[in-house]
Amino acid sequence: MALLQISEPGTSPAPHEHRLAVGIDLGTTNSLVATVRSGVASVLPDAHGRALLPSIVRYLPDGRVEVGYAAQARQADDPKDTIVSVKRYMGRGVKDVTHIENAPYDFVDAPGMLQIRTAAGVKSPVEISAEILKVLRERAELSLQGNLSGAVVTVPAYFDDAQRQATKDAGRLAGLNVLRLLNEPTAAAIAYGLENASEGVYAVYDLGGGTFDLSILRLSRGVFEVVATSGDSMLGGDDFDQRVFCWSVEQAKLAPLSPRDMRLLLVKAREAKEFLTFHSEAGITAKLSSGELVDVTLDTETFCRITQTLVHKTLGPVRKALRDAGLTVDEIKGVVMVGGATRMPQIQRAVGEFFRRDPLNNLDPDKVVALGAAMQANVLAGNRPQGEDWLLLDVIPLSLGIETMGGLVEKIIPRNTTIPAARGQEFTTFKDGQSAMSFHVVQGERELVSDCRSLARFELKGIPPMVAGAARVRVTFQVDADGLLSVAAKENTTGAEASVTVKPSYGLADADIERILRDSFEHAREDVHARALADQRVDAQRLLEATRSALQADGQLLSAEETSVIESSAQSLEKLMKSTDHRAIKRAADALNRATEQFAGRRMDEGIRRALAGRKIGSL
Amino acid sequence: MNAVAGKALTSNHFELFGLEPVFALNADSLDSAYRDIQAKVHPDRFAHAGDAERRASLQWTTRVNEAYRTLKDPLQRAKHLLELRGVDVAFESNTAMPADFLVQQMELRESLEEAVAAKDAASLDSLRKGLVEEKSRLERNIGESIDARGDYRGAADLVRKLMFLDRLDAEVDLAYEALE
Numbered sequence: 001m002a003l004l005q006i007s008e009p010g011t012s013p014a015p016h017e018h019r020l021a022v023g024i025d026l027g028t029t030n031s032l033v034a035t036v037r038s039g040v041a042s043v044l045p046d047a048h049g050r051a052l053l054p055s056i057v058r059y060l061p062d063g064r065v066e067v068g069y070a071a072q073a074r075q076a077d078d079p080k081d082t083i084v085s086v087k088r089y090m091g092r093g094v095k096d097v098t099h100i101e102n103a104p105y106d107f108v109d110a111p112g113m114l115q116i117r118t119a120a121g122v123k124s125p126v127e128i129s130a131e132i133l134k135v136l137r138e139r140a141e142l143s144l145q146g147n148l149s150g151a152v153v154t155v156p157a158y159f160d161d162a163q164r165q166a167t168k169d170a171g172r173l174a175g176l177n178v179l180r181l182l183n184e185p186t187a188a189a190i191a192y193g194l195e196n197a198s199e200g201v202y203a204v205y206d207l208g209g210g211t212f213d214l215s216i217l218r219l220s221r222g223v224f225e226v227v228a229t230s231g232d233s234m235l236g237g238d239d240f241d242q243r244v245f246c247w248s249v250e251q252a253k254l255a256p257l258s259p260r261d262m263r264l265l266l267v268k269a270r271e272a273k274e275f276l277t278f279h280s281e282a283g284i285t286a287k288l289s290s291g292e293l294v295d296v297t298l299d300t301e302t303f304c305r306i307t308q309t310l311v312h313k314t315l316g317p318v319r320k321a322l323r324d325a326g327l328t329v330d331e332i333k334g335v336v337m338v339g340g341a342t343r344m345p346q347i348q349r350a351v352g353e354f355f356r357r358d359p360l361n362n363l364d365p366d367k368v369v370a371l372g373a374a375m376q377a378n379v380l381a382g383n384r385p386q387g388e389d390w391l392l393l394d395v396i397p398l399s400l401g402i403e404t405m406g407g408l409v410e411k412i413i414p415r416n417t418t419i420p421a422a423r424g425q426e427f428t429t430f431k432d433g434q435s436a437m438s439f440h441v442v443q444g445e446r447e448l449v450s451d452c453r454s455l456a457r458f459e460l461k462g463i464p465p466m467v468a469g470a471a472r473v474r475v476t477f478q479v480d481a482d483g484l485l486s487v488a489a490k491e492n493t494t495g496a497e498a499s500v501t502v503k504p505s506y507g508l509a510d511a512d513i514e515r516i517l518r519d520s521f522e523h524a525r526e527d528v529h530a531r532a533l534a535d536q537r538v539d540a541q542r543l544l545e546a547t548r549s550a551l552q553a554d555g556q557l558l559s560a561e562e563t564s565v566i567e568s569s570a571q572s573l574e575k576l577m578k579s580t581d582h583r584a585i586k587r588a589a590d591a592l593n594r595a596t597e598q599f600a601g602r603r604m605d606e607g608i609r610r611a612l613a614g615r616k617i618g619s620l
Numbered sequence: 621m622n623a624v625a626g627k628a629l630t631s632n633h634f635e636l637f638g639l640e641p642v643f644a645l646n647a648d649s650l651d652s653a654y655r656d657i658q659a660k661v662h663p664d665r666f667a668h669a670g671d672a673e674r675r676a677s678l679q680w681t682t683r684v685n686e687a688y689r690t691l692k693d694p695l696q697r698a699k700h701l702l703e704l705r706g707v708d709v710a711f712e713s714n715t716a717m718p719a720d721f722l723v724q725q726m727e728l729r730e731s732l733e734e735a736v737a738a739k740d741a742a743s744l745d746s747l748r749k750g751l752v753e754e755k756s757r758l759e760r761n762i763g764e765s766i767d768a769r770g771d772y773r774g775a776a777d778l779v780r781k782l783m784f785l786d787r788l789d790a791e792v793d794l795a796y797e798a799l800e
Contacts, residue, residue: 019668150667179667223655316800323793380667391659418689420663422682480678481663543670550673593671600669600676607660608680612638612653 019149021179021381022140023187023373026129026153026167028087028209028236029340031055032367033136034374035144036383041191041371044143052366053139055209057131058082059120067135079104079263081119085238086132088210089114089125090170091162098234099242102266104259113166126170133174147538150179152377154369156211157183158231158317158397160443161455161485168482177538179380181482184208185215186226186394187372188338192363193219194375200333201227203321205351205359206369207314207341210236214317216325216332225393228324228416230317235310237273237341243306244269244298248284251296261288268294276303277343304346311350318354324416335359340366393418396479403440403449405430412477415445419483424476433465437473441487460489529582536582540573540589547596550603557602569595633687633700643701643763645691654688694759695786698766698779707772709779717780725784732788736795744799748792751785758782 022035022044030052034043043051050069058071059081066074075082083105088097094109106117115124133153140148153171155164164181171178185204192198198219206213213231217224245266249257257265264286272282281299288294322328335351337359342348351359363371379389396419401411413423429437438459444452463471472493478486547570555563573588634641637653659665661680666673690696702709728747735743758778765775 180664222659319800320797323796376664380664382668391655391662392664393658418685420678420682421685423686478678478682481681542668546669546673550669590671596670597672597676600673603673604661604676604680608636608657608684611656611660 018383019381020140020144020146021150021152021374021377021383022136022144022148023152023182023370023375023377024133024136024154024176025184025187025370025373026087026133026155026170027055027369028085028211028238029055030209030366031132031136032370033140034367034370035140036374036378041374041378043367043370044140046139053132053135054084055086055132056082056084057086057128059118059123061119063120065120065131067131076260076264076267079259080106082263083116083118083123083128085210086125086128088234088238089116090129091160091164091166092125099239102242102245102262104262112162126166126173129167129170130173133170133176137174137176148176149381150177150377152180152182152187152373152380153178154182154184154187154373155483156206156208156231156233157185157213157215157226157229158211158233159483160233160398160453161400161483162453163233164483168484178482179377181484182373182376183213183215183226183229183394183397183483184211184369185213185229185338186217186224186392187370187376188336188363188368189215189217189219189224189372190375190390190392191368191372192336192360193217193224195363198334201325201327201331203318203332203335203355204338205314205318205335205342206231206338207347208236208339209341210234210238212236212314212317214314214321216321216327222389223391223393226395226418227327228321229395229397230321230324231397232313232317235313237339239310240273240307240341240344241266241270243310244273244284244303247298247302247306248294248296252294254288254292254294258289261286261290264288265294272298273303273344276300277345300345307344307346311346314347315350315354329355332357336363336368337361338365338368394481394483395419396421396483398443398453399445400441400443400455400477400479400485401452402427402475403442407449409442409444409447409449409452412475413479417479419479420481422476422478424474427473427475428469429463429466429471429473430468432468434468434471435463435465436461437463437471437489439475439487439489441477441485443485455485456487458487458489460491463491464494466493533580533582533585536585536589537577540577540585543589543592544570544573547592550596550599554599554603554606557606558599562599566592566595566599632704633691634704636684636687637691639691641701641704643694643698643766645697647692650688650691654684657684694755694762695779695782698762698775698782701766702772702776702779705772707776709776717784721781721784725788728788729791732791732795736798739799741796741799744792744795748789751789751792755782755785755789758785 022033025032032043032051032053034041045051053068054072056068056071056075058066058074058078071082075084091113093112094100094107094114108115108117108122113124115122137148151171153167155167168178168181185206188204188206189202201216201218204215204217211231211233212235213229215229216227218227248265248269268284268286272284275282281297284294284296284298286294332355335355342365348359376392378384395416396413397415399411399415400413401409404410410425412425413421427437436459438457440449440454441456442449442452443455446452460473470493471491473489473491475487475489547566569592573592576585576588579585637650639645639649639653658681661677661684663674663677663681666677690700699709731743731747735747758781762775762778762782765771765778
């Protein structure tokens, strides 16, 4: 078939050309970007050779934005406009965040997700995170000298649907093609497993700045299988800083602090915590705005005592994951330590005692997640030949369910189900002639709706009049490979159909994304239309490439007539690529997608047939 | 989707994996068939593909995961086998169980409640140990009924018992959580 020769800068003209793909660890404290070059994964440093980007964003009154070290340097001077640990607020309302009173920000409680009033206006955590991602994208494009074809962005395994959706939205907002959301401990296991050619069952203990994950994986040649995952998305190294901060305030008998002093003392608390990893005591000195001088000394013993409950708190999820996996401590071959907070000696000790073996620390706990994400991005981009790639089987961390009568939860998909997964459940009307039903989708392990996280509410209308209990409404939950949920409901007794698909309410609607993009581009004086056109062309190009390689590989599955339908559809798209009407390109791409639907199905079928060919079918 | 569904979307999970429909399944054969199929259809293989292929990959992978989950779990596997044999296990309506079995279940539940009230992890451990043994005994009997004797009615009775034990097992899990 006719090959497409048009080539936008950075898009690959040939199917097997190396695609630029990166892995991004969007951390609470620090973020990193990594890529695979010549088969080796490495972290991409900034112009000054620094690998880490502090996850700190400062908004200036003139609309300018500082990210990273520049923002970090000003955090004590400008605490209200300098957002640290924004990850804690992703997909969260004001009520969901612990110790929110200790954060110096002007919070705005918006439905679904909180927002922060800054010198540059009200910003959502998604927009703030997008600023961090944008800097990393630019760093990667500069370093790799081309536009990125896609990125894998990591999330804590224990992130719920709202937090995942928010992260994916931030990626889109930063102009990234998010190939996959990857769980952080899974990313670490990929990096560790490949580096050490490990086989067997491993636990990944991942204590980051703001989140804690514990995943248990079975590694065997070519397969990374998550068996169980557990954690606490509101527990991390930040909490240890917080304890040291509170201890200092108590020791120095300080009156309530101004936001500036609070930030200053928190920074000192963090420095003391880090110092104690290699020393037996640390001084905390700070000159407050009142002129008052704080000067206290924290020793290791006191530090362990005031953080003991936090260390202990991590072991609950560890036990839960082991129970879910049906495994005992003795069956775990090794414990991989991830996240800067695992450097604390009391953590190392507690984990060592629990698992009765020394934790594995041979990879840099700050970098291992980004490196694993880069390796996965390289596979998803199709840069590794088949046979040299691997299969990743991950799970959903929290059960998904629906509210039933009396505020109870009916679980539809239980936690630790391998994704993608779909499950349906039938519901019926409880009144004669009832024409609508409302549904409330929740996530969590508790029996009461009020103890779970509310994800979405929606209504199914147009149910034909029937006696109570006669309608058959099937609600289907589908979780995709990113761990994101979509829900559909359908009434099908009378043949009359009504269906609705919902996105969780914390996620931004496409219209919101468009608006924010428009605003930000107006600000940057970029042309929205040019941007949309460029996006559509890249998507169309990708689709044409995929179609072409599919036809090359499995063209024999189609009749001549079917082939020509797909080819003519592809040619129309190819012609339109040169036009400047992004909507027309989109329509043609949609048409090609529709034309290849049957072909796609047959290819999957054929894939399964080939996978089983030559296999013994027992005595059948 | 139905228009293009071939053999791969059969509702027979054994057929999907090319396995003989028996209860005493070879776990290694199931694992390797599952992995070989996933290697072909998993969304990771189609991250750069068009919408149609990504959608198909999602549907197929979902289907394969569901089949794998069913065959991996002895209770679900037994239910599926009996359904294939046309035996309605009727879990929801048919709750008539032998009296001695029900008495035994009540006793087990009482000891569970006592262990929770006394926050006694050791009793939970021994309760679980007993449950695990009882479950594997039942599973052996189910295997014999289905595979050797073709006694599907008898197997259905045993499957119902296994369901009771599974539920109790889940409650033991919750009890452990409550203890922490």
